[in-house]
Amino acid sequence: MKPVYLDNNATTRVDPQVVAAMLPYFTEQFGNPSSMHAFGAEVGGAVKRARKQLQSLIGAEFDHEIVFTSGGTESDNAAILSALEAMPERTEMITSAVEHPAILALAAHLEKTRGIKVHIIPVDAKGRLDRDAYRAALSTRVAIVSIMWANNETGTLFPVVELAEEAKAVGALFHTDAVQAVGKIPIDLKSTAIDMLSLSGHKLHGPKGIGALYVRRGVRFRSQIKGGQQERGRRGGTENTPGIVGLGKAAELAEQAMHDEVTRVRGLRDRLEKGLLQRIPNTFVTGDVDNRLPNTCNIACEFIEGEAILLLLNRAGIAASSGSACTSGSLEPSHVLRAMSVPYTAAHGATRFSFSRENNDEDVDRVIEAMPPIIEKLRDLSPFWQGAGEAPAAFKPVYA
Amino acid sequence: MWDYTDKVKDYFFNPKNAGVLAGANAVGEVGAISCGDALKLMLKVNPATEVIEEARFQTFGCGSAIASSSALTEIVTGKTIGEALALTNQDIADFLGGLPPEKMHCSVMGYEALQAAVANYRGEEWHDDHEEGALVCKCFGVDEGVIERAIRVNKLTTPEQVTFYTKAGGGCLTCFEGIEQVLARVNDSMVEDGLITAEAAYRIGSVDPRAMKAKAQPKQLRQPKVDIDRVMAARPLAGAAAAPAPARMAAPAPRSPAVSPLAPSRPAAPKLTTLQKIKAIEAAIEGLRPYLKADGGDCELVDVDGDTVQVKLSGACVGCQMASVTISGVREKLIEKLGIPLKVVPV
Numbered sequence: 009m010k011p012v013y014l015d016n017n018a019t020t021r022v023d024p025q026v027v028a029a030m031l032p033y034f035t036e037q038f039g040n041p042s043s044m045h046a047f048g049a050e051v052g053g054a055v056k057r058a059r060k061q062l063q064s065l066i067g068a069e070f071d072h073e074i075v076f077t078s079g080g081t082e083s084d085n086a087a088i089l090s091a092l093e094a095m096p097e098r099t100e101m102i103t104s105a106v107e108h109p110a111i112l113a114l115a116a117h118l119e120k121t122r123g124i125k126v127h128i129i130p131v132d133a134k135g136r137l138d139r140d141a142y143r144a145a146l147s148t149r150v151a152i153v154s155i156m157w158a159n160n161e162t163g164t165l166f167p168v169v170e171l172a173e174e175a176k177a178v179g180a181l182f183h184t185d186a187v188q189a190v191g192k193i194p195i196d197l198k199s200t201a202i203d204m205l206s207l208s209g210h211k212l213h214g215p216k217g218i219g220a221l222y223v224r225r226g227v228r229f230r231s232q233i234k235g236g237q238q239e240r241g242r243r244g245g246t247e248n249t250p251g252i253v254g255l256g257k258a259a260e261l262a263e264q265a266m267h268d269e270v271t272r273v274r275g276l277r278d279r280l281e282k283g284l285l286q287r288i289p290n291t292f293v294t295g296d297v298d299n300r301l302p303n304t305c306n307i308a309c310e311f312i313e314g315e316a317i318l319l320l321l322n323r324a325g326i327a328a329s330s331g332s333a334c335t336s337g338s339l340e341p342s343h344v345l346r347a348m349s350v351p352y353t354a355a356h357g358a359t360r361f362s363f364s365r366e367n368n369d370e371d372v373d374r375v376i377e378a379m380p381p382i383i384e385k386l387r388d389l390s391p392f393w394q395g396a397g398e399a400p401a402a403f404k405p406v407y408a
Numbered sequence: 409m410w411d412y413t414d415k416v417k418d419y420f421f422n423p424k425n426a427g428v429l430a431g432a433n434a435v436g437e438v439g440a441i442s443c444g445d446a447l448k449l450m451l452k453v454n455p456a457t458e459v460i461e462e463a464r465f466q467t468f469g470c471g472s473a474i475a476s477s478s479a480l481t482e483i484v485t486g487k488t489i490g491e492a493l494a495l496t497n498q499d500i501a502d503f504l505g506g507l508p509p510e511k512m513h514c515s516v517m518g519y520e521a522l523q524a525a526v527a528n529y530r531g532e533e534w535h536d537d538h539e540e541g542a543l544v545c546k547c548f549g550v551d552e553g554v555i556e557r558a559i560r561v562n563k564l565t566t567p568e569q570v571t572f573y574t575k576a577g578g579g580c581l582t583c584f585e586g587i588e589q590v591l592a593r594v595n596d597s598m599v600e601d602g603l604i605t606a607e608a609a610y611r612i613g614s615v616d617p618r619a620m621k622a623k624a625q626p627k628q629l630r631q632p633k634v635d636i637d638r639v640m641a642a643r644p645l646a647g648a649a650a651a652p653a654p655a656r657m658a659a660p661a662p663r664s665p666a667v668s669p670l671a672p673s674r675p676a677a678p679k680l681t682t683l684q685k686i687k688a689i690e691a692a693i694e695g696l697r698p699y700l701k702a703d704g705g706d707c708e709l710v711d712v713d714g715d716t717v718q719v720k721l722s723g724a725c726v727g728c729q730m731a732s733v734t735i736s737g738v739r740e741k742l743i744e745k746l747g748i749p750l751k752v753v754p755v
Contacts, residue, residue, distance in 0.1 A: 310740075311468065312468065313444055313445075313468060313469050313470050313473070314470075315410075315470035315471055316420070316469070316470055316471055316474060319420060319421075319471045320421075323421065341444065351740065351744055352441050352444075352744055353441055353740055353743060353744060356441070356444045356468075388426070388427065389423065389426050389427075389466055389467055389468075389474060390466060390467070390468045391437070391446055391447070391448040391466035391467070391468060391749040392441060392446065392468050392743060392749050394739075394749075394751055
C-alpha cells in the first residue's frame with residue numbers, strides 16, 4: 009500500500025520538475041556564475057532567473073533584494089546578527105515564545121555572550137501573540153524584531169504586516185521567519201514594512217540546503233559570511249547553483265499552485281480534522297484554527313504519548329510528527345504547546361499532520377481509518393484513561 | 409527514528425500483559441504525566457509462597473516505556489518477591505536486547521514500579537530514593553538517592569548518562585552542578601570499591617553543560633527543542649484565561665467554560681502519603697473554586713478513597729448539563745497537579 013506522507017512541515021518531496029531543472033547544473037552547465045567566460049555567463053543567467061522567480065513568489069520590489077543562503081537557519085541568523093551589528097547603539101531584540109530554535113537558540117546565545125536584552129513575547133492559548141506585551145517591549149533600544157509568519161507546529165499565522173509597521177515606528181528593523189508560510193499563502197512584500205524575510209527550499213518542494221533571505225533595498229546589512237563579492241557582497245562563497253536553480257523552479261511551481269494550496273489542500277486538512285474529532289473523544293485542535301496555514305493540523309489527544317502514536321501510524325504506512333518529548337530526546341514536550349499553556353495531559357499526545365499539494369482524498373481516508381484504533385489501543389494501555397464512558401460528549405480542554 | 413531492537417518493537421506493538429489486573433494484591437505506581445512517563449504495575453502474589461503468579465501493567469509513555477513495562481511483567485512472573493527485588497533496570501533493558509541510551513529511564517521506571525508494588529504488597533509505605541536525599545532536578549522531581557543508585561547500578565560516569573537514566577537534567581539544566589557533585593562523589597566511592605577505574609571516574613568541570621544540553625537533543629523527527637525554561641518564562645498566566653476557546657468541530661462549545669484555564673504546573677512528587685495526597689487535592693480544588701463560583705457554582709472535596717476522589721458540586725453546577733465537563737476538568741487538573749491517575753466522582 010502506498011505510504012501516506014503528512015509531514016510536509018518537516019520537509020517536502022522535491023518536485024520532479026525541480027529535479028529536472030537542477031540536473032544540467034551538475035553536468036553540462038557547471039561553470040562558476042562569477043566567471044567571465046561563456047560557461048559562467050549561462051550559469052549566471054540561471055541564478056538571475058531563480059532570483060526573479062523568488063522575487064515574484066514573495067512580491068519583492070527588486071530581484072536584488074534576494075540573497076541566497078544555505079536555508080532558513082542561516083537566513084534567520086544572518087538577519088538578526090546583521091541588524092545588531094548595523095545598529096550597535098541598539099542592544100535589544102524582540103521575538104516570540106513560539107519561534108523556531110533558529111531564532112530562540114540564537115537569541116539565548118546573544119543574551120549570554122553579548123549582553124543583548126531579549127524580549128520574548130508570550131502567546132495565548134491559541135498561540136496568538138500578546139500584542140500589548142509586544143507594544144510594551146518596543147522602544148528605540150530595539151535593533152530588531154523577529155516574529156515568525158506562521159508557526160511550524162500549529163500553523164498559527166502572525167499579523168506580521170501590522171507588527172512590522174509598529175516596529176518601524178520606533179526605528180527597529182523587522183524580520184520574519186517565513187519558512188513555513190512562503191509558498192503556502194500569498195505574500196506581497198513590497199506593500200509591507202517588513203525589512204527581512206527568511207525562506208527555505210525544502211519546505212516548498214525544492215531541495216534541502218538552499219534558502220534565501222529577503223533584504224529590503226536600503227536596509228543596512230552586514231555580511232556574516234566574509235569572502236568574495238557574491239550576492240553583492242552580502243554572502244561570500246561560490247553560489248550553490250543547482251540548489252539555487254532548484255529553489256527558483258520550486259518558487260515558480262509554488263506560485264502556480266498557490267490556489268490549490270489555499271483551497272483544495274485546506275479542504276483535505278479540514279476533512280481530516282472533522283473526521284478525527286468526530287471519531288476520537290478527548291481530542292482537540294491546537295492553535296488558532298480560524299487563522300492558520302491551510303495545510304497544518306495539530307491535534308492533541310489526551311492521556312497518551314505522541315511517540316507511541318507515531319510508531320503505530322508509521323506501521324500503518326502514515327508519516328506524521330509529534331509535539332511529544334520522547335520523539336526528540338529532550339524530555340520536555342513542545343515549547344510551542346507549553347507556551348500556549350496546553351496541559352501536559354494533551355501536550356504529550358499532540359500529533360501534527362501537514363499536507364502538501366501532493367496529498368489527496370485517499371490519504372485523508374487512510375488516516376481517518378487508522379487513527380481511531382491507534383488512539384483507542386494506547387488509551388487502553390494508559391493509567392490515566394478511565395474509559396470512553398467518562399469522556400464527556402462535549403469535551404472542552406481545561407486551557408481553553 | 410529511535411534505533412529500537414526488534415524485541416522492543418515487538419513488545420511495543422504486541423504488548424504482553426497489558427491492562428488492569430483484577431484482584432491484584434500488589435500495586436506500584438510511579439512517574440508523572442508532566443514527565444511524559446507513568447507506570448502502574450499490578451501483581452497477584454501468592455501469599456503462601458510469595459510467588460508472583462500474574463502481572464499486568466498500564467503505561468502512559470513512549471514505545472520503549474510500553475515495551476519496558478511489558479517486559480517487566482514477563483520477567484517477574486513466576487519469581488518470588490525476593491527474586492524480583494534483586495532485579496535491576498539493566499535486567500529489563502537486557503531482556504529487550506538493549507534500549508537507546510536516551511531511553512534507559514524507561515527501564516528505571518519499571519524498576520521503581522516493582523519496588524513500589526512490593527512495598528504495597530507488604531503493607532509498607534514505599535520509601536523510594538526520592539526521600540533519601542535532596543531534590544536535585546526540580547523539573548522532573550529527581551532526588552539524590554535516585555541519581556546515586558542509577559550511577560552505581562549502571563556504572564554511569566558522565567552527566568549525560570545520568571540524564572538518560574534518570575531524566576535529571578533533562579529540562580532547564582539548572583541542576584547540572586548538583587548532578588556533577590553527586591556523580592563525582594559516587595564515582596569516587598565506586599573507584600574505592602573497584603567498580604570503575606580512577607581514569608573513568610567523573611571529575612567536576614570536565615563537561616560543559618551547554619554542550620551536554622545540545623547533545624541531549626539528538627535524534628529528532630521534528631524541530632529541535634529550545635531552552636524551555638526561557639520560553640516558559642514568557643508564558644501567560646492570567647492572560648490565558650481571556651483567550652477564546654478553540655473551535656471544536658465535533659461538538660458545539662459549551663455555554664461557558666466548566667473550568668477556567670490555569671497554566672499547567674508541575675505535579676507534586678509522585679509518591680505522596682495519604683495526608684499529603686488529600687492536602688494536595690484540597691489545594692487543587694481550592695484553586696478551581698473561584699472559576700466555578702464565577703459561573704454561580706461550587707465544588708468541595710468530600711472524601712478520598714485510594715484513587716477515587718469524591719466531590720460535591722453545588723450551586724449552578726447542580727443539574728447543569730455541563731456537570732460532566734466540570735468533573736472532567738477537575739479530574740484533569742488533579743491529575744496534572746498530583747501526577748497520578750485519579751478518578752473523580754460526584755456525590
